[in-house]
Amino acid sequence: MPNKHQVAKRSSTWPKTGRSSCKICNNLDAKGHAASSHDAEALSGRTISLSLPVDALQLKKSRAGCRFCSVLAEALDAFFVDWSTVRAPIIVDLGFNVPVCASIRHVRYEDQQIEIYTSPGVRSPWPSIGSAASIPLSPDSDASFAFAQRCIDDCVSKHTVCQEAPAAQPTRLLYVGKDKESPIKLCELPYNRLKYAALSHCWGRGPSITTTKANLAARKKYIDFGAMPALFQDAVIIARKLGIGFLWIDALCIIQDCRDDWETESANMMNIYRCAHITISAVHPQSSDERIFAPRRKPIVLEYKNTQGKCTYLRARKLDRHHPDLGESRPARPHGPLMSRAWVLQEHLLCTRILHYTETELVYECRKVCRCECTSTWRGCVTTPGLLSKVPKSEAWDVWHRITAQYSLRKLTVPSDKLPAISGIAQNFRSCINAKDSDYLAGLWKSNLPQGLLWSSDSSLSAPVSTLRLSTYRAPSFTWASVDTQIRYTHSADEDLISNVRIVSASCTMRGMNPFGEVSFGCIQLEGQLIEGSLSAPHEHEFEYALQLQNSLTTIKVAPDTLLVVSARLGEADESYETVTRGGPSDVYSPFDRVGVWCLNLVSSSHEYVSGLVLALSPRTAGAYERLGTFSCGHEYFSGAQKRKLNLV
Structure with missing residues (x-):
């Protein structure tokens, strides 16, 4: 019988309600x-x-x-x-x-x-x-470690899809040994194929211990366990308890003040997580100073009396709603600060096995199954590591669009990481579509133009005018990577779309060594119908802007890519005119009325309408155009419009 202090108290005697059903519950x-x-x-x-x-x-x-x-x-x-x-x-x-x-x-x-x-x-x-099912009250209990070990052992022995062929390993790993007596040190590879765990975590304000050029030699000799932040200590304990002698932690295994080393390791991120024996996902800690092994809240005891006054004790506990959705083919979704970070998406998509330490329990995923301490095993479900393991070519573009839409919801501490933080997924996805490195265009693919250009701001999420705006160039305007707007794709891959443009050429200039990372320039040259129009921003802020095409009295709704503002420009004869541009960090929303823009007819659908891009002349590249937003309208608006070549940057 429960302790009387654990039982939820009642202040009155239960009335007898008979067998009739309560209209409320x-x-x-x-x-x-x-x-x-x-x-x-x-x-x-x-x-x-x-x-x-x-x-x-x-x-x-x-x-x-x-x-x-x-x-x-x-x-x-x-x-x-x-x-x-x-x-x-x-x-x-x-x-x-x-x-x-x-x-x-x-x-x-x-x-x-x-x-x-x-x-x-x-x-x-x-x-x-x-x-x-009973859930241990502590994530570092013997029962929780036994659960984790069973999940891993079953996967290794039974799941052929989870047996990854050896690939390029990290340049460095932490040797942690098998018990607390083992010295910790940084080891530089190559070695023989090593079994290691990888840590996925929130940096917060930054770990208190990192590897730099100055302390690299010392790290190779010895790292004091007591000097590590709490989260790193717990990760070491997890690796040791699971019998894994090596651990990859980004802050310690990448030289943090060496740009070349950072680019090399970020370009290899796909292999770092794919080849890890297990990825440790610290879902709830917001920084490296917080513990993975935070105690869990105890269930409470409720007293229930039936109509005869017989007492039964029930229990109640709080859980995250993390279970996979079989009907919607949605994988498990553990909830916590980690799941809002942009870098983490590829860490979880690319890994082979992952152990999520949530606030309430352990959740395990591999490419085959999902298991959790509250429900044991979910079979036949989609898992996060399994999303990219086998992508049918017929579904490839829909998968990419869903990934980038989900990625756009996540946060980056360093804005320039937008492309590097998804480069591992892009590298992996390239093999799914049998593409070349050069086919990747800063978040888009040549093989999927022009449909890939039809990303747009999502009206059901954050307003694009309120999102972070960049002060420096990050990507060409035609890609979603140029803004921090939350995006969506309204057209599915199997929709009957007809391209109304001819792609003449498309390329991006890389800024560093990662072919899927940062870019310094990008341009698509295409041929299509381009007509004039005018754009207006309403006096009271709304999600859409209003577009009026030439020779039309009606307006069309435009989904803006970000905050749009009006600025003055000088024409060829030094006359001043107004143009619409994307806003900068210091700009605020201000209404404007009927400012000239250009509209590109991108695709037609079987439903008698066209979708396209709103453009303006580029302030950076003479004679080229930059993207402002997307629109849809009837075919008749472009009837008789001539085709012309243009550069989109």
Whole structure:
């Protein structure tokens, strides 16, 4: 019997509600509700399910009269502060002989849920509710390490798709040995093929210990474990516990003040993570000063009395909503600061096996399966490391577009890392489409032009006018890498699109040694229909700008790439005229009316409309054009328009 201090207290005696179902919570039972769904082909006991929206105010009132509502409300009290004041639905997911799950559709509680369940071996007080797997209270417990080791061993022994052929390893690895008595030092390769772990983590304000040209020789002799930040110490312990004698940590294995070394290692990032025996994903720490081994919150104990007054003890705990979505072919999505970082996307996509240390449990993924401490194994699901392992050619461009759209949501500390931080994915993707190095155009591909040019700002996400704007050149305007806007592709690869342009040439000039990294210039020369138009920014800020094409009285909505501003330019005869340009870091939104732009007809669809780009003359390259945004309109707007050659930079 639980300790009395662990049990959620009640202030009144339970009323007897009989067998009738509560109109608010349906007695936390999936049966007997109009919205219940049945699965006759289910392989498990979950043959019935119900996703029930519950109003917070109604639940607050009902908890005094319904013992089931009270159980739900007490669990919410424990984990979701002020839930009853939030005007958002509580979603209660019910099944048969499974835990009751509850979440709140509000940004404050995004991607969090609570589970109400019985302890294993304890009889359920009502048929719908069941037991849940026990999760150790500490991520460095023997049970958690045993879980991780089982996952890795099963993968190595059973999954042929996860057996990666030897490739170019990192230049350096940390030797950590097998126990705490082993000295730590930096080893320079080549050696024979080594088994190593790689760390994926948030830098925060930067690790307190790094490798530089000045201390490289000392690092090769000895690194003091006690001088390492807490996160690095935990990573060393994990590697040792899993029997892995080498560890790759970017801050220590890349010479941080050597540009050439950084470019060499960033260009090899695909192999660094692909060849690691396991990637350690520190999901929750925001910096290297925080521990991976943060203690987990204990489940609470709830007291439930039936109509005869018999007492049963239930448990409740908070979990991240990380499970893969089989219906939408979406992989597991652990939640924490790490998952918002741009560099991390390729670390997780390119690795073979990954162990996510989340706030509430361990989540393991390889190219074949996903496992977690709360649910054991998810088979037949898409996994993050498996997304690029086998990409059908027919789906390749859709995959690339989804990756870049997801990448655009993530944050970079150093803006110039935009292309290097995805270069490993690009390098891997090149083999999927059998392309050459030169086919890559700073985030786009020659083989996918012009469809690849049809990225646009996403109206359902951050407004492009509020995103970070660059003070220096990073990429040509035709690529999404030139802005920090959150983007989307509205056309799928199997859509019946007809190109209305002829690509004459396309190339980028690389800034460094990484053929998929930083660029100093890029240009696409093409031939297509180009007509004049005028662009307006509304007086009250809205997402879209208004475009009016020549000889038309109607306006068309434009999705701007970023904040657009008006500036004065000198023409050929030294006369001044207004033009639209992308805004700089110090510019603020200001309305403007009917300023001249150019509109390029890029593709036609079978639905009788065209999609294209809004352009303006480049302030950097004489005679060339730069991109401002995207539009769609009817074919008739371009009827009779002549084709001309232009350079897009």
